[in-house]
Amino acid sequence: MRVIVGSTPPGHAHHRGGDLLCVVRALLKKIRRRVLVGDRVLVGGVDWADRRGMIEDVFERRAEVADPPVANVDRIVLLFSLDQPQPEPATLTRFLVEAESTGIPFLLVFNKVELVDDKTISYWRDRLKSWGYDPLFLSVDQKSGLSALEEMLEGQTTVIVGPSGVGKSSLINALRCNQNISEEDPIHKLVEQNSKWFGEQRVGTVSKKSGKGKHTTRHVSLLPIVGGGFLADTPGFNQPSLMKVTKKGLAETFPEIRKMLAENEPSKCLFNDCVHLGERGCVVKGDWERYPYYLQLLDEIKIRESFQLRTFGTKREGDVRYKTGVMGVKQAEPRLELKKHRRVSRKKINQSILDDIDDDLDEDNWFEVKQHSRKR
Ligand SMILES: Nc1nc2c(ncn2[C@@H]2O[C@H](COP(=O)(O)OP(=O)(O)OP(=O)(O)O)[C@@H](O)[C@H]2O)c(=O)[nH]1
Ligand SMILES: [Mg+2]
Ligand SMILES: [Zn+2]
Known part of the structure; x- marks a missing residue:
């Protein structure tokens, strides 16, 4: 993995940081602590002459996007195109739900406006x-319309997601080209020395x-962008997994539902x-x-949750705990997973389903539910 280093230890004056090509310490792999793009890491065993080192630990993440996996993201740009390919409402919804579920601010952007007439643009504006x-x-x-976006991305780490072919890589190239990188930004100065960072995205x-x-x-x-900050290019895919969205959480990811609930307070x-x-x-x-x-989507999530319950005895994904590690920085590590080969007993499953129903209901609602289940 390529790691950007902001400064070097005293005595290495002739190497002004830059980037290092690093391997990941075997122990990290063993405890399945993944190193993600965007992670802040502890690098050891550095060979400054060869620009090589080893990633020894990963610092606590501010935020994490699961799909695609990127750490410490400030903002998500959801990119679609008005034509070639045309927006599909179901896919659009899936991407919106996934973005909403991260809790990270996001921006919906439509590219290729020149391929359609004004009526189509206002149709999508109104529909959205x-x-x-x-x-x-x-x-x-x-x-056209790039400068508004540019301003919003300044100084931030942004990940750009969307279906294949909508122009994610093209947008990144446009935001990186023909511009001088701010002289004041030390990271950008370092990046300047390495031409790999300047190659265009295919x-x-x-x-x-x-x-x-x-x-x-x-x-x-x-990739470093104009005005400081980074933009992560990602492979286009049509099916965000929605792995972090729960049955209860799904409603929260629809602004329409949030509005209806707020109006009925x-x-x-x-x-x-x-x-x-x-x-x-x-x-x-x-x-x-x-x-x-x-x-x-609710149906899909229900099926997934009950599968997780049967397979792992829990429906909660990606539990992490924090411990203070080297350099006094809190680091996340995964909780040990239940051994997969140990079958969860039927009794235990039934108990966890009951617990689940229990949290879902007030006592007053018990009668209602029994009525309900009898009807089915
Ligand atoms: N007409 C038109 N075509 C565009 C525009 N932006 C990008 N394209 C074209 O769209 C095609 C796909 O662009 P990419 O940037 O490779 O798309 P991507 O989203 O990165 O695709 P993946 O890497 O497969 O996920 C290319 O032929 C681009 O030239 C635009 O504003 N208008
Ligand atoms: Mg691309
Ligand atoms: Zn309701």
Whole structure:
């Protein structure tokens, strides 16, 4: 992995930092502590002449995006294109849900505006507005609308995600080219010395037949951009996994539901932890565009959670704990996983399902639920 080093120890005056090519210490792999793009790491055994070293530890992460895996991200840019490929509402929803679930601020951007007429642009603007979003429209090819985005990304670490072929790598190239990197920024000065960081991201074509991209970008990489800050290019994919989204959390990722619940304060839904299937006393009415997507995703997550419950005895993913390590910095490490080969007893599964139902309900609601389950 390539690690940027801000400064070197005293006595190494002739090496002004730069970057090191590092291997990851075997122990980290053994305890399955993954090193992600964007991680701050502890490097040891440095050979300054050869610019090599070893990643010995990983510092605590401020934020983490699971899909694609990038650490310490300040912002997500969700990129789609208005044509070639056209936006698909179901895919768009999946990406939006995934971005909402990270809790990291994100920006929805539509590229290739020059391929469509004004009517199409306002159609998508209005449609997205009814979902609760205010997207940015631009064209990388025509270099229009880029400066608004540029300003927002300054000094931050941003990860750009979206389907294949929408122009993620093209956008990154546009934000990196024809500009001088700020002289004051020490990291950028260091980066300047290494031409690898200046290579353009490869751009692919979109298939004429299907209108889809060809998965040109294969790796996640963090690239320095204008005005300081980094932008992570990622491979395009159509199916964010939604692994971190829970059955209870899903509603929170839809602005439409958040709005309906806020408008109905303080009454809310009859059930305390209603999952909004339109039961009696549910205020999330079924007459909004994305309700079918909500129900579809809820089904998918339910299936996944019950699978996780059966396989691991827990539905909670990626538990980490913190300990203070070398240099007094808190570091995250994964909790030990249950041994996979040990079968979870049926009794234990039933107990955890009961516990789950228990947290879902107030005592007053018990009767309702029994009624419900009898009907089914
Ligand atoms: N018409 C038009 N084409 C564009 C624009 N921006 C990018 N493209 C084209 O879209 C195609 C795909 O661009 P890429 O940047 O490779 O797309 P990507 O999102 O990185 O794709 P993956 O790496 O496969 O995920 C290329 O042929 C680009 O030239 C634009 O604003 N207008
Ligand atoms: Mg790409
Ligand atoms: Zn409800």
